[in-house]
Amino acid sequence: MAGIYKGKYASLGLFLALTALPIALGIGYALLRSMGLAGLGAEGFTLRHWEAVLSGGEFWRSLGLSFRVAGCSIGLAGVLALAAVLKAPERWQRGGLSWLMYLPLTLPAMVVAFVVFQMLSGAGLVSRLAYKLGLTSGIQDFPNWVNDSWGIGIIAAHVFMATPFFIILFAQLYQSERLGEYAQLAATLGATARQSARRVIVPVLLRQSFPTLVLYFIFVMGSYEIPLLLGSQSPQMVSVLTIRKLQRFDLADIPQAYAIGVLYMVFVAAAAVFLLRNNAEKTSSTC
Amino acid sequence: MFLQVSNLSKTFGKEQVLRNLSFALDAHRMMSVLGRSGSGKTTLLKIIAGLESPDNGRVELEGKAMNETPAHLRNIVYLYQEPLLFPHLNAFENIAFGLRLRKWTEADIRQKTETMLDHLELNGQAKKMPAQLSGGQRQRVAFGRALIVEPKVLLLDEPFGALDTETRTAMQQLLKRMVAGSQITTIFVTHDLKEALLMGDEIALMQDGLLKKYETKADFVQDARTGVQEEIGFWTNIQSR
Numbered sequence: 001m002a003g004i005y006k007g008k009y010a011s012l013g014l015f016l017a018l019t020a021l022p023i024a025l026g027i028g029y030a031l032l033r034s035m036g037l038a039g040l041g042a043e044g045f046t047l048r049h050w051e052a053v054l055s056g057g058e059f060w061r062s063l064g065l066s067f068r069v070a071g072c073s074i075g076l077a078g079v080l081a082l083a084a085v086l087k088a089p090e091r092w093q094r095g096g097l098s099w100l101m102y103l104p105l106t107l108p109a110m111v112v113a114f115v116v117f118q119m120l121s122g123a124g125l126v127s128r129l130a131y132k133l134g135l136t137s138g139i140q141d142f143p144n145w146v147n148d149s150w151g152i153g154i155i156a157a158h159v160f161m162a163t164p165f166f167i168i169l170f171a172q173l174y175q176s177e178r179l180g181e182y183a184q185l186a187a188t189l190g191a192t193a194r195q196s197a198r199r200v201i202v203p204v205l206l207r208q209s210f211p212t213l214v215l216y217f218i219f220v221m222g223s224y225e226i227p228l229l230l231g232s233q234s235p236q237m238v239s240v241l242t243i244r245k246l247q248r249f250d251l252a253d254i255p256q257a258y259a260i261g262v263l264y265m266v267f268v269a270a271a272a273v274f275l276l277r278n279n280a281e282k283t284s285s286t287c
Numbered sequence: 288m289f290l291q292v293s294n295l296s297k298t299f300g301k302e303q304v305l306r307n308l309s310f311a312l313d314a315h316r317m318m319s320v321l322g323r324s325g326s327g328k329t330t331l332l333k334i335i336a337g338l339e340s341p342d343n344g345r346v347e348l349e350g351k352a353m354n355e356t357p358a359h360l361r362n363i364v365y366l367y368q369e370p371l372l373f374p375h376l377n378a379f380e381n382i383a384f385g386l387r388l389r390k391w392t393e394a395d396i397r398q399k400t401e402t403m404l405d406h407l408e409l410n411g412q413a414k415k416m417p418a419q420l421s422g423g424q425r426q427r428v429a430f431g432r433a434l435i436v437e438p439k440v441l442l443l444d445e446p447f448g449a450l451d452t453e454t455r456t457a458m459q460q461l462l463k464r465m466v467a468g469s470q471i472t473t474i475f476v477t478h479d480l481k482e483a484l485l486m487g488d489e490i491a492l493m494q495d496g497l498l499k500k501y502e503t504k505a506d507f508v509q510d511a512r513t514g515v516q517e518e519i520g521f522w523t524n525i526q527s528r
Contacts, residue, residue: 189384189433190359190436191388192359204374
């Protein structure tokens, strides 16, 4: 019996040492660095780097852009994936198309960013096509879809990557949650296909996939390669802003990068805990 | 006839599930259909509900052909073996589902659903989610959800299969009471001999894709294929030992 407990505590200790400890050390160091208590050029305790970040506006614009890009990407990819699964649920569960869906998931983010750049930039394929069709008279007429302040290029790249993933997720949930049977039942109760989708299938799919959607949202918010290639100079997404400040020649900017990192982590962790706990409470009352 | 099924045939792959099956049912009657697994009971019900298409044959309701009518316009409710309550809706909203589709006013929905909850002896359970209800309660909600829309025909596919004996008996009585009260024409499919005899005003046997409807329950009891004589023999032997 004592051996079992010993083994259990050893496993727990190893797990904490490999996961929680590095994170805690990282956050601790970032906090000390942002307060002038550690690192090169440590000047002693000060909150001026935090004040600069919180009152400067750059961080908030950056955080807003990150939220907006993640929200639009997840929203658009979610709608596209839902439409595809609702149209033909069985098509994505077996056969060639179900395999094809895995292909975009194998592409590195940088490759996707490069492809989107080649497609959507002023000198890209879409612009050239528009020119050939007489829709534009030159590069200057083509709208800024990459390196723009709205993050259109970033959103396009993330939608390209997320849509197949969501299709696979929703198609598997459709099968495991027996939504085909629910749809038939709803039909005999008088529901049209549209009513059945709106009142039964979509709510169940979104509820069951909610934790995954939240985690993907966080992943998009923190992505680096895609906004680095396709984002604008200002505002930048939080990850790009943080790295830019970390790599500045001016040593005074480096503590600000650490402060941004800590703030971003706090926001994301708080949002994730709030959303996932709410969902867990709803789910536990129905399981 | 209220419900007329004529020469229905259905084949899945190489297996012929229904073979020129025909029967008729008067309004406000409950017909029990006894049949083993794989005898084509579920396929028959799904064709009547509009969830499957027959290869041949006709389904007529009140003299009108139903073959081309989609399931949501037939007003024929099909209940699965399991209650299949919508997992994101509480008991009240599950029952009110059909009324909301029909765009009833909020006050009418509330009044009618609460009355139904009362009939189902589910007072105090309205806000519970499906997983917080017992098996019997879930089945009651499923009945309430079906009956509240006042369907022309109710199709029940072994609805008590997953319930324990005591709950099953209580649910049989409740269903008989409620269906009789609402005067809904019902087809009740079961593989349980006793349940088939207890539930139906009329009784039929389904075997190898064919349905035989009996004039009286006595005829059903006398037919060796139904298994009643075998059952009687078994209990007589037990008693005489």
